[in-house]
Amino acid sequence: MVSAVFHSPADAIAPASTSKPIAGPAATPAPAASRKAPPRQPINLARFWMRVLPPLAGFGLLVLVWELIAMRSGGGFPAPYETWLQAVKVFSDPFYSNGPNDQGVGWNVLSSLQRVALGFGLAALVGIPAGFAIGRFEFLARMFNPLISLLRPVSPLAWLPIGLLVFKGANPAAIWTIFICSIWPMIINTAVGVQRVPSDYMNVAKVLNLSEWKILTKILFPAVLPYMLTGVRLAVGTAWLVIVAAEMLTGGVGIGFWVWDEWNNLNVANIIIAIFVIGIVGLILEFALIKIATAFTFEEVKS
Amino acid sequence: MNATLDFQNRKFIDIQNVEQTFKTAKGPFQALRDINLTVAKGEFVALIGHSGCGKSTLLNLIAGLTMPTQGTLLCANKEIGGPGPERAVVFQNHSLLPWLTCYENIYLGVERVFAPTESKAQLKARTEAALALVGLTPATQKRPGEISGGMKQRVGIARALAMEPKVLLMDEPFGALDALTRARLQDELLAIVQKTQSTVVMVTHDVDEAVLLSDKIVMMTNGPSATIGEVLSVELPRPRNRVELAEDAAYVHYRKAVIDFLYTRQGHVEKAA
Numbered sequence: 001m002v003s004a005v006f007h008s009p010a011d012a013i014a015p016a017s018t019s020k021p022i023a024g025p026a027a028t029p030a031p032a033a034s035r036k037a038p039p040r041q042p043i044n045l046a047r048f049w050m051r052v053l054p055p056l057a058g059f060g061l062l063v064l065v066w067e068l069i070a071m072r073s074g075g076g077f078p079a080p081y082e083t084w085l086q087a088v089k090v091f092s093d094p095f096y097s098n099g100p101n102d103q104g105v106g107w108n109v110l111s112s113l114q115r116v117a118l119g120f121g122l123a124a125l126v127g128i129p130a131g132f133a134i135g136r137f138e139f140l141a142r143m144f145n146p147l148i149s150l151l152r153p154v155s156p157l158a159w160l161p162i163g164l165l166v167f168k169g170a171n172p173a174a175i176w177t178i179f180i181c182s183i184w185p186m187i188i189n190t191a192v193g194v195q196r197v198p199s200d201y202m203n204v205a206k207v208l209n210l211s212e213w214k215i216l217t218k219i220l221f222p223a224v225l226p227y228m229l230t231g232v233r234l235a236v237g238t239a240w241l242v243i244v245a246a247e248m249l250t251g252g253v254g255i256g257f258w259v260w261d262e263w264n265n266l267n268v269a270n271i272i273i274a275i276f277v278i279g280i281v282g283l284i285l286e287f288a289l290i291k292i293a294t295a296f297t298f299e300e301v302k303s
Numbered sequence: 304m305n306a307t308l309d310f311q312n313r314k315f316i317d318i319q320n321v322e323q324t325f326k327t328a329k330g331p332f333q334a335l336r337d338i339n340l341t342v343a344k345g346e347f348v349a350l351i352g353h354s355g356c357g358k359s360t361l362l363n364l365i366a367g368l369t370m371p372t373q374g375t376l377l378c379a380n381k382e383i384g385g386p387g388p389e390r391a392v393v394f395q396n397h398s399l400l401p402w403l404t405c406y407e408n409i410y411l412g413v414e415r416v417f418a419p420t421e422s423k424a425q426l427k428a429r430t431e432a433a434l435a436l437v438g439l440t441p442a443t444q445k446r447p448g449e450i451s452g453g454m455k456q457r458v459g460i461a462r463a464l465a466m467e468p469k470v471l472l473m474d475e476p477f478g479a480l481d482a483l484t485r486a487r488l489q490d491e492l493l494a495i496v497q498k499t500q501s502t503v504v505m506v507t508h509d510v511d512e513a514v515l516l517s518d519k520i521v522m523m524t525n526g527p528s529a530t531i532g533e534v535l536s537v538e539l540p541r542p543r544n545r546v547e548l549a550e551d552a553a554y555v556h557y558r559k560a561v562i563d564f565l566y567t568r569q570g571h572v573e574k575a576a
Contacts, residue, residue: 201400203392203394207368207390208388208412209415210411218403222402
């Protein structure tokens with residue numbers, strides 16, 4: 001995944017072929033795709049180009065802008081190729097460890113993911129049952145809605161000092177911040193899902209006179225699952241956004257801390273690499289959760 | 304026969320002076336008034352009327368899904384205080400749970416009614432028998448999304464019948480189906496009811512369906528404040544055959560009576576609306 005992104009500029013030099021790139025000279029990565037295109041009927045080929053060319057042109061534009069900025073900054077800002085070489089170096093040994101402040105990018109990503117998993121897992125453990133309760137009982141909904149409306153817009157980082165004060169440690173404080181920022185989407189989406197369970201299903205439950213447990217497991221849970229998974233997806237997205245910022249403040253091992261550390265070392269190439277890594281990990285998390293959500297979403301059956 | 308038992312059976316469902324008023328944003332809305340109706344045990348009753356005449360409202364009252372604002376509803380001499388499996392409902396849109404297979408959908412009801420007294424094997428046998436009754440044994444492990452609309456409705460009927468309800472309540476069960484499927488399911492329902500001797504209350508807006516299936520057709524006036532306009536006893540011998548009945552003088556007479564009520568006497572209100 002990582003190499004795929006960095007590939008395009010380097011590959012661009014190799015096969016210069018037929019197609020004319022749209023975004024100027026630096027958009028040459030486009031022909032790189034030609035090696036994947038076997039000879040087909042012309043119509044298919046046109047559709048193929050339509051799918052491949054625009055994204056490549058987009059990346060080409062990014063590289064072009066990046067190159068221009070690097071040229072004008074006079075050495076302070078690393079050029080794409082320079083960064084690529086540095087990335088190859090960084091990823092050749094992602095799991096080295098020279099003490100707590102100098103570890104490979106793999107360790108940094110893993111410890112960030114671990115914090116996210118912990119904070120997010122705790123949030124799911126509390127948030128999803130809370131969402132069910134709030135959705136099912138109007139009293140609880142009226143009781144908690146004002147609190148949620150008040151606390152939800154608070155920037156996650158504002159919770160960090162509270163975490164530091166209560167837990168007396170950087171790591172638990174970071175986890176606490178993840179917890180508090182990822183709990184809201186899960187509570188809200190689960191509650192909305194419970195309130196939107198089709199009344200037909202609830203009528204079935206009433207006519208069959210099902211027990212509250214059967215209603216929960218056979219009707220509410222499956223009906224709410226798609227909503228819940230949307231909440232989970234939003235929560236993971238937020239958690240991954242927040243962890244970088246939280247780690248910058250708390251230190252330790254983690255991708256956010258790595259960014260800050262490299263800034264202190266004035267190693268801008270590594271910061272750019274970190275930005276790509278954060279983006280790609282976020283993309284993978286999002287993609288995995290969308291896959292899970294579609295697997296568990298049932299077709300709304302209407303005769 | 305014992306006189307009191309006979310009396311009970313004739314008034315198996317007993318609806319007395321029922322009125323139903325809904326609170327809406329525009330103020331109270333009276334849907335039903337002065338409803339008096341009895342249904343005998345084993346009787347097949349059709350509720351017919353124009354849209355908005357409150358026939359589904361009345362069915363929901365018998366099901367216990369809603370409570371009347373006035374009057375009482377009795378079933379087997381007990382007041383209807385809420386929904387329960389002894390009054391099974393076949394919903395218009397079948398209302399199968401899409402994440403359960405046909406088998407599991409039916410088993411859910413069977414389990415609730417018979418689990419306290421019967422073994423797992425017996426519950427399984429009941430579920431399979433219900434599927435066989437509606438001819439859906441091959442679809443046992445299919446989910447509702449994988450079968451046709453007619454098949455879904457049959458599963459809905461099987462789910463209701465499998466609970467061995469005292470009363471089968473059907474809310475336009477075939478309304479969403481095409482004419483051919485509807486006719487086939489009506490014939491199946493006739494055969495099933497013949498076999499099980501169920502008491503059935505069915506909401507419909509299809510005149511032929513009402514005459515073909517029912518012992519009694521309850522014709523309702525137009526809403527708001529709808530009430531029972533006329534009750535027609537259909538004394539056609541059973542088993543009934545739709546092809547033979549098509550030219551039967553009595554059938555044509557009953558059909559004409561219902562159409563006359565719906566379009567001549569109750570039709571003008573809808574035109575005015």
